[in-house]
Amino acid sequence: MNPLVGAKNMLLHCGAAQPGERVLIAYEPTRYGYYDADAVPCVSRAATELGLDVTTLDVGFSPDNPRLTPDLRAHFEQADIIVFLARLGDQLRFTDMPEGQRIIVSFALDSQLFGSPFGTTHHAAMMTLKHKISKAYRCANNVRVTCAKGSEFSGKPDMPPEDEGDTTILRFPMSVHQPVPAHPFSGKVALCGFLTGTGSRYYDDYTLEFDGPVFALLEKGRLAGFEGGAADVAAANAHYDRVSQLFGIDRNFVHSWHAGMHPGCGYLREAHDNFERWGGSSFGNPRILHFHTCGAYAPGEISWNMLDPTIEIDGVKVWEDGVFHAERLDGGQVVLDTYPCADRAFSHPDRHIGLAV
Numbered sequence: 001m002n003p004l005v006g007a008k009n010m011l012l013h014c015g016a017a018q019p020g021e022r023v024l025i026a027y028e029p030t031r032y033g034y035y036d037a038d039a040v041p042c043v044s045r046a047a048t049e050l051g052l053d054v055t056t057l058d059v060g061f062s063p064d065n066p067r068l069t070p071d072l073r074a075h076f077e078q079a080d081i082i083v084f085l086a087r088l089g090d091q092l093r094f095t096d097m098p099e100g101q102r103i104i105v106s107f108a109l110d111s112q113l114f115g116s117p118f119g120t121t122h123h124a125a126m127m128t129l130k131h132k133i134s135k136a137y138r139c140a141n142n143v144r145v146t147c148a149k150g151s152e153f154s155g156k157p158d159m160p161p162e163d164e165g166d167t168t169i170l171r172f173p174m175s176v177h178q179p180v181p182a183h184p185f186s187g188k189v190a191l192c193g194f195l196t197g198t199g200s201r202y203y204d205d206y207t208l209e210f211d212g213p214v215f216a217l218l219e220k221g222r223l224a225g226f227e228g229g230a231a232d233v234a235a236a237n238a239h240y241d242r243v244s245q246l247f248g249i250d251r252n253f254v255h256s257w258h259a260g261m262h263p264g265c266g267y268l269r270e271a272h273d274n275f276e277r278w279g280g281s282s283f284g285n286p287r288i289l290h291f292h293t294c295g296a297y298a299p300g301e302i303s304w305n306m307l308d309p310t311i312e313i314d315g316v317k318v319w320e321d322g323v324f325h326a327e328r329l330d331g332g333q334v335v336l337d338t339y340p341c342a343d344r345a346f347s348h349p350d351r352h353i354g355l356a357v
Contacts, residue, residue, distance in 0.1 A: 003038075003111035006119020007046030013123035014172040015081045015102050019051030024079035028061045028086035034277050036110035039085045043106075043114075055079070059088050063202030066091035073098060087280065089169060090199060104170045107265075109281055117264030117345040118173055118284075125339035126174040126262060132329045133177040133261065134162045136313050143180070144312045145187075145289065148321070151306050153187025153218055175265050175284025179256035179298060182291070183221030189291065190215055192307045192355060195239055196275045198292060198299035203246060207275040208239045216291075216304050223252040223293060240294060243302055249295040256292050259309055260285040261324050266350030278354050279303065285353050287322035307357055323349060 011017040025044060030037045040056060047054045057075055066088055068076075076082055082103045084090070089105035108114045137143065137157040144154040157180050191214045196207040214228035214236060223240070226233045244251035265284035269277070283290045283305070291304035308322030318328050326332040326346055336343040 001115045001117075001120050003042045003115035003119070004046045004049065006108060006114030006116070007043045008050060009120060009123055010043070010083070010104060010106060010108070010114075010172040011047055011050060011052070011081070014170050014174075015083070015104050017047070017050060017052055017081055020053065021080040022053045022055070022078065023047045023081045023083060024075060025054065025056045025083050026059045026075075026086050026088065027056060027084075028088065029058060032061045033274055034061070034087060034109065034280070035085050038111040039106070039109060039114070042111040043083055043085065052081075059084075059086050061087055068092055076101060087199065090280075102170060104172050106172050107175060107281055107284060108173065109277070112268075113281075116266065117341070117348075117350070118175075118262060118266065119264075121173065121262070121264055121341050121345045122339045123172060123174060125335055125342035128335050129261060129326055129329070129332065129342075130174055130177050131162065132331055132335070133318075134159065136318065136329055137178070137180055138162075140313045142312075142314060143185075146310050146312075147190055147289075147306055147308050149190035149213070149307065150215065151188060151190040151309070153185050153189060155185035157181070158184050173262055173265070173284070175260060175262035176258045176290075177261050179258045179292065181221070181256050182218065182254040185221065185257075186219050188215045188217050188227070189304050189306050192288075192305045192357070194275070195236060195302050195304070196279050198301055198303045199276070199280050200295075200299050200301055201247065202276070203243065203301075205239075205242075208235060210235070216293075218254060221254050223254055240302065243294055247295065247301060249301065251294060253296040253300070254291060254293045255296065255298050255300050257289060259289040259311060259319055259324070260287065262286070262345075263324060263349035264345045266352040267354040268352050269354055271354035279305075282353050285351075286319060286324035286349065287351060287353050307353075307355070322351075 217224040267282040271278040289309040292300040294302040311319035
């Protein structure tokens, strides 16, 4: 499909753009290997065609010290809508942003993603499904999560209000549901071959790869240990020791988890080529369930990723073997009937996640 369709979906249906408004595209250069060079021209052209006044600004990438400088704030205050094609937007999500602006962080990293069902599925459809998932968890007596690799954990969700912990940042495309607090859950999680960071902060040896299967043991929202080969278990424990000591955070705290909910969220590259990019984009695919761990805050500093989850909400398999069945939610079929683009995406989910599984 036409990438401009996805970019206009973001500006109109996520950003509520109106002709004549000022749009600032804050981008990071392609040399950092995250956003592709065609992303900025795609959004710029879409904005121009919508009658918006477009400015672009290189905001760079600072893994160690992301800041909203006075100069950046001055630029932001001159815009009605700020579109981040830069990780800085996510890094600053809890910062006191200027009031009155609509601020969007794009998880579509290139024109291909803008033109795919990931970018072109109507934003309102995904937002409505997000709310319905939150309601299902909030009303549930038991949620049980399993996978073919041996994951098994369960508990009764203790969901905060849906807007609690939200920021002024809008996310496009909407690809994950409200995080489920981990403290009521116990069991084990089959890791997908590695531990990697969460994008909160960046550090040396950001990803630890394993030689064999490894399980993380979860007990009432705490990391209770690892199961697997002796060398892998030792490496996992050393990784947690190092990262928790580096930032002075609670080593064993497991904050929350969420599954991907966007069937169009395909990742066509290899995760091994750039785990940071993979972790910041692929988690919206329903084949991935993602935990926030190491640190008593979201998203923590180390993520667990398990593959092809089956999530039973009071016995209903809303996710089954990595497929999100929106029609199994109360009112989910109405959303698919209302938005044919969403129905098409759910009928043909993209199974590419950058891993050989």
